[in-house]
Amino acid sequence: MVSAADVTVDDFLGGRVRLIQPRKGYRAGIDPVLLQASVDARAGQRVLELGCGAGAAIVCLNARIPGLTLTGVEREPLYADLARRNCAALEVVEADLADLPLCIRQRQFDHVIANPPYWSRSASVPGQDSAKEAAFDERTPLRLWVEVAARRLAPKGLMxxxxxxxxxxxxxxxxxxxxxxxxxxxxxxxxxxxxxxxxxxxxxxxxxxxxxxxxxxxxxxxxxxxxxxxxxxxxxxxxxxxxxxx
Structure with missing residues (x-):
């Protein structure tokens, strides 16, 4: 577990969400907040976030629409641990989306959201922070993110x-x-x-x-x-x- 000296606690949604994030490495900006704000969910629905990081998007969605059933998939242990700490209602499954465990593959969701890595390191130089690289580096093809999201959707579900x-x-x-x-x-x-x-x-x-x-x-x-x-x-x-x- 990351120590208190290695994290910050940052306000989102005007203080309605207090998110624990690494002091160094990938830190959530406005993109995950805008992502969740676009989701028209209602209480009782099931939401899956692929690559949830420390949980910025799905935790803000939980604050905006109470009563959702929330699941996040995160490959990096550091961020998976922070996501659990950030929201007790969030089920965090530590896994690579290219090899999802049976507990996810057997379920369907009303909403699947994702904020995939933006950059391919085939065209740029990788950094030294492995967790930050995982958040920015498109190691898993974007095509696979989309295909996995589509497979996990229930009929009429939204991506x-x-x-x-x-x-x-x-x-x-x-x-x-x-x-x-x-x-x-x-x-x-x-x-x-x-x-x-x-x-x-x-x-x-x-x-x-x-x-x-x-x-x-x-x-x-x-x-x-x-x-x-x-x-x-x-x-x-x-x-x-x-x-x-x-």
Missing amino acids: HFIHRAERLPDLIRALPHDMGSIEVLPIAARTGRAPHRIILRARKSGRGDFRLHPALILHEGDSHTDGDRYTAPVRAALREGAALEF
Whole structure:
């Protein structure tokens, strides 16, 4: 177990969530909070997060929508331990998503969420922090993340992924044939900027038309000199635990 000197306790959702995180290594930012804010779940439903880390996304989802049945899969022992400490209601299964144990493979979920690693180290230099590398380095192909998520969904269940905007084609190509009703929410830093993130939603056995939503703008103003004030919907999601319109 990591010592108290090696962690910090950080406020999320305006203090409704206090998350224990490593002082060094991967630390959750706004992406997992925006991911969970896009999930339209209701009490009694089952939620699985692949690669849950210390639990930022799924713990914030639990604070926003009480009464969910929560399961997280995390490969790194350090983060799995922190996730357990961060939420007593969260079942954390320490495993690689490429080799899930039977206790996960025998179950179906109403929602599967994921914030996969963003970078391939085939095109960059790895760092020295092994846990941080695991969070950023795409060792497991993105295609496999999508396929595993789809297999774990119950009929009509929803998948939500957040990723870099340039990986949207890869995400869509990886969707199995039984995933439909695809929706994409682009996320841009400011008005007029190209989106740098996207949230992808898809439904098991969905038959709805593809929908590309207007971009979610993070910051007010045209440039950094105007300050980094969040726009109203982003501020409500990050500070007040509000859902994102999706």
